[in-house]
Amino acid sequence: MRIGFIGAGTVAQTISKHTLPLGHQVLLSNSRGPETLANVVRDLGAGAAAGTATQAADQEIVVLASTWANVKQALASVPNWRGKILVDTTNRFASFEPLLLGDISGPTSSEIVAGFAPGARVVKAFNSVPMAWISDFSPSKDRTTLFISGDDSDAKKKVYDWIEQMGFACVDLGSLSVGGRLQQVGGSLGGVRLNFVERLDLR
Numbered sequence: 001m002r003i004g005f006i007g008a009g010t011v012a013q014t015i016s017k018h019t020l021p022l023g024h025q026v027l028l029s030n031s032r033g034p035e036t037l038a039n040v041v042r043d044l045g046a047g048a049a050a051g052t053a054t055q056a057a058d059q060e061i062v063v064l065a066s067t068w069a070n071v072k073q074a075l076a077s078v079p080n081w082r083g084k085i086l087v088d089t090t091n092r093f094a095s096f097e098p099l100l101l102g103d104i105s106g107p108t109s110s111e112i113v114a115g116f117a118p119g120a121r122v123v124k125a126f127n128s129v130p131m132a133w134i135s136d137f138s139p140s141k142d143r144t145t146l147f148i149s150g151d152d153s154d155a156k157k158k159v160y161d162w163i164e165q166m167g168f169a170c171v172d173l174g175s176l177s178v179g180g181r182l183q184q185v186g187g188s189l190g191g192v193r194l195n196f197v198e199r200l201d202l203r
Contacts, residue, residue, distance in 0.1 A: 006065060072116050087159055110176045111177060124183060129146065145171055169196035
C-alpha cells in the first residue's frame with residue numbers, strides 16, 4: 001500500500017518504521033515543505049518519500065499525525081477529502097507545557113476531525129498509546145493492543161488489516177461517537193497498555 005502522512009514527527013516516523021519492512025511505501029509531509037524532510041526520509045530508508053499534504057492525501061490511506069492545535073489548518077490544506085480513508089491519530093490536548101487535556105465533554109476528537117474533513121472516511125487509531133510503547137521494531141516485539149473506531153466498515157477493515165500486519169493486536173471498538181470516546185485520551189481505554197498473549201491448548 002501507499003500510506004500518506006500529514007505530519008512528520010514521532011507518530012508518523014514510528015508508524016512508518018513498522019510499515020516499511022512490510023513492503024509498503026510512505027510519503028511524509030509537514031507545513032514547512034518536503035525539502036525540510038530530507039534527513040527524515042533518508043533515515044527511514046527505502047520506500048520513504050517526502051511531499052506536500054495534498055500529495056499525502058492522494059495515497060491509499062492518509063494518516064493525520066499533527067498536533068491538535070494544527071489539526072484544522074492541516075486538514076484545510078487538502079481541497080477535497082471525499083471518499084479518502086483518513087486515520088486520526090490525534091488527541092485533544094489544550095497544551096503540552098504544561099500538559100493539559102482539552103474539553104472532551106462534547107463531540108469526540110475524531111468527530112471534530114471528521115467535520116474538518118467533509119466526506120472523509122475517518123478511522124480513529126494509534127492514539128491510545130504513547131509511541132514509546134510501540135518503538136520496538138523487531139520481529140519479536142510485544143503484540144500490543146491498538147484500538148480503532150469509525151463509522152465506515154470498509155475503511156476500518158483496511159486499517160484493521162494493516163495494524164495486524166504490523167504485528168499488533170487490533171480491537172474494533174465501534175463508532176466514532178462510542179468507540180472514539182473510549183479510546184481518546186481521557187476515555188477509559190486511553191493510555192491503557194494491553195499486550196495480546198496467545199492462549200495455548202495444553203490438553
